[in-house]
Amino acid sequence: MRKLLIFIFRIRAFLVFLLLEGVSLYLLYRSNAYHNAAFYQSSNYYVGRVLELQSQVSDYFRLTEINQGLAQENALLRAQLTQIQEQQLNDSLGTVKDSLFAGVDSLGPAVFTYRPARVTSNSVRGLNNHLALNVGSDAGIRAGMGVLTANGIVGRVKAVSKHYATVTSLLHSQTLISVKLKRNQSLGSIRWDTENPETASLHYIPLSEKIFKGDSVVTSGAGGIYPPGILVGRVISVRKELDKSFYTILVRLAVDFEKLSYVYVVENKRKPELDSLLIRSGITEANE
Secondary structure (H helix, E strand, O other): OHHHHHHHHHOHHHHHHHHHHHHHHHHHHHHOHHHHHHHHHHHHHHHHHHHHHHHHHHHHHOHHHHHHHHHHHHHHHHHHHHHHHHHHHHHHOOOOOOHHHOOHHHHOOOOEEEEEEEEEEEOOOOOEEEEEEOOOHHHOOOOOOEEEOOOOEEEEEEEEOOOOEEEEEEEEOOOEEEEEEOOOOOEEEEEOOOOOOOEEEEEOOEOOOOOOOOOEEEEOOOOOOOOOOOEEEEEEEEEOOOOOOEOEEEEEEOOOHHHOOEEEEEEEOOHHHHHHHHHHHOOOOOOO
16 A cells, blocks of 8 residues: 555556546636537547447357347248248149148148257268268257258268267268259159268269250159258269260269258158058168
């Protein structure tokens, strides 16, 4: 305390100068309209900048919460979009609807539901790549469910614990997904055999079909894992080979597997019924 008093005594002249300077500025801005306006304009600017910076810092620390909320909302919207697409397909096939259910509820219960998840680990450079998600059986996740993003197909749930799940990536040598060409509905299968995380091969498209660069490749819906019509990629090259009855087709995948952050786990509520029927019929579904 004594040292502090000695220090203040030593700089007393400087402190008196600051006090008088402050009083002088106060009197100047109080008595002069121009200086008064300039002072408040500049002070408002700097206060506004400080508040803006404070808001940016606050928003940054809330990004995780915001992203989770957006993922939940997108999952709901995607389920509704899938439901509408299914209804449109039923309408085009002439499915009979009970007029009592006309209106908002005419879509009925959703067949496909979506659960958002965050990718906690991801591999893209191996021969058989996998992902890990931060959701598990507590969130209703089960082995065999499909995984996708807003851009396209990611893979299929392989194993589940209470709070986590592993996913067999589309970038896996054993992954085979039933797809079709959106333009002409020709059926085929996507397999990752290019060793490039950006591309895959489209198999079993017969030479009798017309294929063009840029054609969209979408899920066929076979097997009930993915909703039909989900984008997988686009054709970037087509070749005919003399010793083959099918095209050799290269597809650029719609999903950037090196930048995966959030995904959706999709559940087909009717798949257990379909699987039971296939088992009773002795049918083994080869494709995912």
